[in-house]
Amino acid sequence: MTFMSRILGLVRDIVFARFIGSEAGADAFFVAFKIPNFLRRLFAEGAFAQAFVPVLSEYRSNGSHAAVKELINAVAGCLGSALFVLTVFACVASPLVAWLFAPGFAGDALKFALVSDMIRITFPYLMLISLTGFAGAILNSYDRFAIPAITPVFLNITLIFAALVASNWFAVPVMALAWGVFAAGCIQLVFQLPFLVRMHLLPVPSLDFQHPGVKRVLTLMVPALFGVSVSQINLLLDTVLASFLPTGSVSWLYYSDRLAELPLGVFGVAIATVILPSLSRQHAGVNSEKFSATLNWSLRMVLLIALPSTLALLLLASPILTTLFMYGKTTAQDIAMSTASLQAYAVGLTAFMLIKVLAPGFYARQDMKTPVRIGIIAMVANMVLNLAFVLPLYYYCNLGHVGLALATSVSALLNAWLLFKGLRAKQVLTLDSEWLRHGGRMLLANIAMAAVLLAGLTMAPSWHELSWLMRAMNLALLCCAGLFAYIAVLTLTGLRLRHLRNH
Incomplete structure (x- = not known):
């Protein structure tokens, strides 16, 4: 199911390349889409899931169905209210949000106004998709993996329709994509609700921040927001810095990042999604040998896919980008620039995938401090490397965006290595005899x-x-x-x- 949704995502990006290319409108849309999409990853695939699933698994193992339902109701009410307030603020203050995430656009009045307008339309997607992620976390905790995995298909189908059909209905065609994002959020949330009804777990939101389970989720989630999402924060920083670079830089990074994320999304996220509930139950059941065995298995599976994917992207970057994207408004110059940044992202692909399966080893044990400390180190390293790589590459060969991608990859390698060392130091990961x-x-x-x-x-x-x-x-x-x-x-x-x- 994950593979299907990611392939459709690739088709969506091919359509984007053909119809909007890497012009100013494309840069504006990718920023407006990346902001809620980045926050979605924190909630749907990151901090919220890492904090909520272990607590829900514990309630499921040790409590009654009524206790589980009470926890779900309380979390739904607290999460929904917080997201609603954040969404209203962002829509009202969209120029401020645009300036925070793309300050380089401030010098271009037309581009800045366009991204501000699109943020008002796309930002509610954060609330809708985060609640979808909440529903998906419940389903994953009960080993119903297929429904959350297939849900992103609706986003891709909706955006393809918006680009091919609905764009003709707008004076500014790229605005159709912004409305497509909003519509997709509604569709994805509604799609998952009937499956919660069948399980008798459809939330009836109650605003109860004093609920013990909510307090524990919040306690785990605050540090997890940073620790599990360092690579995504680094990618967002790339967008902020790219807004100061020549027009097209944001789009070049987007297309190369999307290809690098294909194996990450298909295999890294899928394996991480499957192992988190298992690791949480194994930790709750005090089964340390099985816990270590599950981590060993997940690492072997990731490396089996990540290493050849890395090599293939390094060697075939230009042919892949040319075959998929060099049509319509996308030029040979766009392909050359995207090729360089794709190869830079490929350097860190294995690390990106390893982070997805190493971080759950900490979160399943409700250890938030270690990955946060490691995340801070990786974040600082990324900032330093941005300065070290971007300025020389920009001034000497006009490849500043490649420096951003390379800095992100190197900091991901550091992050993965420190997570691995941390699990080994805590003696929860023991490499078995199969590794040689x-x-x-x-x-x-x-x-x-x-x-x-x-x-x-x-x-x-x-x-x-x-x-x-x-x-x-x-x-x-x-x-x-x-x-x-x-x-x-x-x-x-x-x-x-x-x-x-x-x-």
């Missing part, structure tokens, strides 16, 4: 895949000169050849399907 064999298999398989891809690239014609069909066929052939080499070497070195199961 598994590591050897992956090394050989990745070398074989890289060799096949490099050989294929030397024989490929100039991608810019090919038709869409020939680009797609050549890219598909390259990807299939690389995938075949990777799987073949893994199989020849002894990997079997039973090794991929979490026993």
Whole structure:
């Protein structure tokens, strides 16, 4: 289900590239969409889920259905009221929000007014999608993973419709995308409610900040807001700094980030979503051996996907971007700029994915202090690296946006390493005997895949000169050849399907 939603997200971005390219209106929309989307990740995939799911799992394990329902009602009331106040403030003060998140746009009155207007339309998406994330967290806690995973499909379908059809109804076509974001938030929330009704867990909101469960969620959530979302905060800082760079920088970063996030979203987020309820129950049941085994399994699964994905994006960045996005308003210059930032993001892809599965190891144990401390270190490192990378790259080769992506990747590597060391130091993660064999298999398989891809690239014609069909066929052939080499070497070195199961 996650794979389906991410593929549709890729189709959505192809439509965006064709119809809005990287012009000023595109930059304005991507900022207006990124603000609530960033906050959504804090709630739907980040801090709220990490804080709420362990508490809900504990209530489910140790309490009655009535106690669980009371907790859900109280959290719904408190979360909903806080989001409503924040949404009203942001809509009223949209120029201030625009200035905070894209101060570089202030020098362009038209672009600044456009992003301010779109924020008023897109910001309510935060409230709607956060409540959707709340409903999804309940479903995930009861091992109903498919419904929350398929829900983002409605966002992608709605935005594709807005770009292809509804844009003709507006004097400023890009405004259709802003209204599409709002409509998608409503659709996604309504879609999940019937499934909560079937479980007899549909919230009846009650404003009770004194509820013990709400207090615990808030206590866990405040530090988790920072600790689990450092990589997203770094990406948002990229947007803020990119607003000072030449027009197109925000869009170049958006397209490259979306491709880097495809494996992250399909596998990293999916595995993290599945293991958090399991780890929470294992911690509540004091099963430390199973807890460590689950972490070992999740790390092996992530590396099995992350390492070849990183290599493939580094080697195939230009062919992928050309095949997917070089149509309509997207130029060869846009592709070249996006290629450079995609390769910079690819450097940190494995780290981004590891963070998704290492952080739950702390949050399932309700340990918020360690990832927050690590997050602060990574955040400071990202800020320092931004200054170290962006200015030289901007002034000497006009690639300031690449410096932003590279700084984010390096800080993610630091973040992942410190999280790993922290779990090892607390003795909740003990590497098992499978790692030596598994590591050897992956090394050989990745070398074989890289060799096949490099050989294929030397024989490929100039991608810019090919038709869409020939680009797609050549890219598909390259990807299939690389995938075949990777799987073949893994199989020849002894990997079997039973090794991929979490026993």
